[in-house]
Amino acid sequence: MDLHFAALEELRPGSAWAEHCARVAPAYERWYFAEGDAARPSYLACGAALRAYMPELLPVWNELVELAGGGDRVARMLSLYRPPAFMAGCSQLLWSRGAPALVRNYDYEVDRCEGLVLHSAWTGTGVIASIDSLWGALDGMNEHGVAVSLAFGGRKVVGDGFGIPLILRYVLETCTSTAEAVAALSRVPCHMCYTVGVIDRGGAFATVFLNPDRAVSVVADAVATNHQGVVEWPAHAEITQTVERQAELLRVLHDPSQQLETLVERFLVGPLYSHEHERRSGTLYTAAYYPARGDVELHWPSVTWRLSFRHFCAQSMQVDLGTRGDRLPGAHA
Numbered sequence: 001m002d003l004h005f006a007a008l009e010e011l012r013p014g015s016a017w018a019e020h021c022a023r024v025a026p027a028y029e030r031w032y033f034a035e036g037d038a039a040r041p042s043y044l045a046c047g048a049a050l051r052a053y054m055p056e057l058l059p060v061w062n063e064l065v066e067l068a069g070g071g072d073r074v075a076r077m078l079s080l081y082r083p084p085a086f087m088a089g090c091s092q093l094l095w096s097r098g099a100p101a102l103v104r105n106y107d108y109e110v111d112r113c114e115g116l117v118l119h120s121a122w123t124g125t126g127v128i129a130s131i132d133s134l135w136g137a138l139d140g141m142n143e144h145g146v147a148v149s150l151a152f153g154g155r156k157v158v159g160d161g162f163g164i165p166l167i168l169r170y171v172l173e174t175c176t177s178t179a180e181a182v183a184a185l186s187r188v189p190c191h192m193c194y195t196v197g198v199i200d201r202g203g204a205f206a207t208v209f210l211n212p213d214r215a216v217s218v219v220a221d222a223v224a225t226n227h228q229g230v231v232e233w234p235a236h237a238e239i240t241q242t243v244e245r246q247a248e249l250l251r252v253l254h255d256p257s258q259q260l261e262t263l264v265e266r267f268l269v270g271p272l273y274s275h276e277h278e279r280r281s282g283t284l285y286t287a288a289y290y291p292a293r294g295d296v297e298l299h300w301p302s303v304t305w306r307l308s309f310r311h312f313c314a315q316s317m318q319v320d321l322g323t324r325g326d327r328l329p330g331a332h333a
Helices: 015-032 043-053 055-067 072-079 164-174 178-187 234-240 242-254 260-267
Strands: 002-009 089-095 101-108 116-120 127-132 136-142 147-152 194-199 205-210 217-219 282-290 295-300 303-308 315-320
Touching (some): 002 303, 015 055, 043 055, 055 072, 089 260, 101 194, 116 303, 136 282, 164 178, 164 194, 260 295, 303 315
Antiparallel strands (some): 089 101, 101 282, 127 136, 194 205, 282 295
């Protein structure tokens, strides 16, 4: 089972993003409109929602719509306003003993991962992020040293709001601290239940519980998996092992001998790392963000990419997830 990953640098929306969009947009359009055209908000409603909650992203939205070929359906899809339901299993830890770090595993279906890490400066702020939904972010960090990641929160409820990847993009484009990130997350409505971890270069961190039917909750927890405090969807919790993974993260966090230098190693083995790609969502990558240094690492059991705002190296790789993350012939890192 193969997964292609690429790291690209394009500071302004241009040909690299357009080529990526041309490859994956048809699948996104089928997904976004799977329930019919009328099930999704109108172009006017999408534009109004962006203008009300994330006006800083409007110019970028318009640029990307044009690069994607223009039109009503493209614009609505790229707004990520009230999209269909989607969920992913993830494990994340916010490290604040000494140099701060955010380390996370992203668990999802292989054929739904875009496999793109993009260095951009679309609104003038440098951002390195793992892309989802064409311009949203699964996790990332900006040049101000704010790092964020998402995890599904373990509830089926769907409501009014934006898809979480675009909300994370907004945080990365506009926030310079954890406090600002929490304020943005508290203001922009999210259409599903998600947990967001955020840490800044000063080590200030927060875990934010987002729900379309509940008030935003900000907690001091440094770890998160796929439930928010208590398990509310037992079947999902059992399949994803969210309780077991949280317990392991807490063991790692409170281990007095644990050092930042070996933290990633704990994420590359079970129960945090999953090879169950056939039966359920397996781990697609491990990401480590170091806000004080501006460094980013992507890890697989036998491969590591090192990227940074100082030196971002475009590269690509084919990961064979079926053989426990071994590198394929011709891959490079």
